[in-house]
Amino acid sequence: MKWSLNLGKIAGIKILVHWTFALLLGWIAFTESQRGSDLFTTLLAIGFILSVFFCVVLHELGHALTARRFGIQTKVITLLPIGGVASLERMPEKPKQELLIALAGPAVNVVIAFILWLVLPSLQNVPGEEFFLRITPANFFYLLLFVNIILVVFNAIPAFPMDGGRVLRALLAFKLGRVRATQIAANLGQLLAIFFIFIGFFYSPFLILIGAFVFFGAYAENMLVQHLDFLKGHRVREGMMTNFVTLAPTDTVRDALNKLLMGSEHEFIVELDGQVVGTLTRSQLIQAVKEEQMATPVLDVMSQEFKTFNVEDKLSEAYTELQKTRAPLYPVLENGRLAGVINTDNINEFIMIKSALMH
Incomplete structure (x- = not known):
């Protein structure tokens, strides 16, 4: 992807950060300055975002390394402000393989959340809301645990092309075939995308961005599968x-x-x-x-x-x-x-x- 910073390789997979990621960090720094935060608090907030995206990289590696087991390589993982994208050379046509690949990413976040839950002291007396209003050294890892749970829940939404949509397609493909399963998963994804965009106008522009990503991603995947079906048997x-x-x-x-x-x-x-x-x-x-x-x-x-x-x-x-x-x-x-x-x-x-x- 153009205008991306190469962070190196993990397991032979190139990790890129798109330039727009800098806008996210800049926005975090600006927000903290508007709240009157000192330098330490600002750097802590930026460190938290970087920690979240490290979890996102591990999530995408879960997809990529599982795909590798089925002979599907991944050349690059790209980090964007809205998340990460593992560029698999192709998606498997066998429903079981796609199901395992789609589940592998959220499974990584489940493991991260479980490890944090095990090592963090139990909050016997539930703190007040102010404990979670701002990132502090005391709540840093508790918030990271919470974010990983959110990533699992968010990715479970059956909005193709997110993980939940791919799981839905894989399950439907066992009975309906890949083409029909893709149509259903993509149509559902586009309906949910329209809902995200509508809600975004009232609550958060971020939801509009996610909705647009899901809508066009679902459309593109549906068209690709339809086209590949037309090309079957041709040289x-x-x-x-x-x-x-x-x-x-x-x-x-x-x-x-x-x-x-x-x-x-x-x-x-x-x-x-x-x-x-x-x-x-x-x-x-x-x-x-x-x-x-x-x-x-x-x-x-x-x-x-x-x-x-x-x-x-x-x-x-x-x-x-x-x-x-x-x-x-x-x-x-x-x-x-x-x-x-x-x-x-x-x-x-x-x-x-x-x-x-x-x-």
């Missing part, structure tokens, strides 16, 4: 483009710019005698123009690291890869030679045509 050969413009490694940036202006291509495959040697995107081309490299061969500005598909690969796998990487296009090979190119737009058109033919 890359059926969804690729065979009418496309290529560049030679010796073509100049000026040659590439002319082809960009004369046609509809925004990205190009660079090939030599049928062998793919690189790809050139519009952004790379424009950057070369800005640097006044008009006479430079595209060999010097193109990407030499690229992924390819074979004509016999599953079209659904190509679609998933394109959705994940947001790459503008991929070369398609047949017997090691360039046979076509494939991108998300072309696959979407394929889906649209298949859908129209079915109706």
